[in-house]
Amino acid sequence: MAGILIIAHTPLASALQVAARHAFPEAAAQVEALDVLPNVPLSETEAQARLLLQRVLDHSRGASGAMRPEALILTDVFGATPSNLAQRLADGSSVKVITGANVPMLWRTLNYAHEPLDMLVARALAGGSQGVMQIATSRPQNQAYKPGNDQDHHHHQQ
Numbered sequence: 001m002a003g004i005l006i007i008a009h010t011p012l013a014s015a016l017q018v019a020a021r022h023a024f025p026e027a028a029a030q031v032e033a034l035d036v037l038p039n040v041p042l043s044e045t046e047a048q049a050r051l052l053l054q055r056v057l058d059h060s061r062g063a064s065g066a067m068r069p070e071a072l073i074l075t076d077v078f079g080a081t082p083s084n085l086a087q088r089l090a091d092g093s094s095v096k097v098i099t100g101a102n103v104p105m106l107w108r109t110l111n112y113a114h115e116p117l118d119m120l121v122a123r124a125l126a127g128g129s130q131g132v133m134q135i136a137t138s139r140p141q142n143q144a145y146k147p148g149n150d151q152d153h154h155h156h157q158q
Contacts, residue, residue, distance in 0.1 A: 002117050003030050003056030003069070004109060007049060007086050008076035008101060010035035016074070019103050024110045031110070032056050036082045046085055053089050070094050070117040072109060072124065074101035098124050104131020 004020075006013040017033035032052040036045055053071060060069035073090060075083040078099040086097040096117060098105070108127025112120060 001030070001060055001114050002120050003060040003071045004032070004106075004113070005049070005053050005056045005071055005073045005086075005089075006031065006033045006075075006101060006106070007036060007073060007082040008033075009080070009082060010037050012076055012101075013082075016101060016103065016106055020106050020110055023107055027110050027113065029059050030056070030113060034082075036085070042081070042085070045081075046088065049085055049089060053095065057095075068094055070120075071096075072117065072120055073097045074106065074109070074124070075099045076101050096121055098128070100128060102128050102131060104128060 006016050008016065013033035013035045017031055020031045021028050032055055034045070034049050034052055053073070056071045057069040060071060071094070073086040073095065075086045075097060076099070077083060083097070083099045086099075089095060090097045094117070098121060105124050105128030108131075109120060109124040112123040115123065
């Protein structure tokens, strides 16, 4: 079972961690978050990220009994400090990075966290991209009108 480390501009990483724990309370120990603050030296932030990554890897080892612990790092914006920091932590085999983190990506990742890391990356990318869409601003025309609390029954449906 891969662990998840979220590295993002403050307060996004913590907010995503809260969303993860809301939908998957059993995954609390599996998800760590690092909010990157604007005035903290990069060396200090990197040291903190390395500690959190080790915690995620240790949890991954304990949860699955795997010989090789795995972690997926999610970041918010490619090319920004969190993404660049995550790239320094990744080894390409047991620690991989995905940028563009969003809630659908995170929830899909947690839903399939038991899968091998390469499959988990594919699931996360699919969840992230499939969770982004334009939705209609009005009810589809083929749905019947169901009155709400309008006691006078003034229907202004067109």
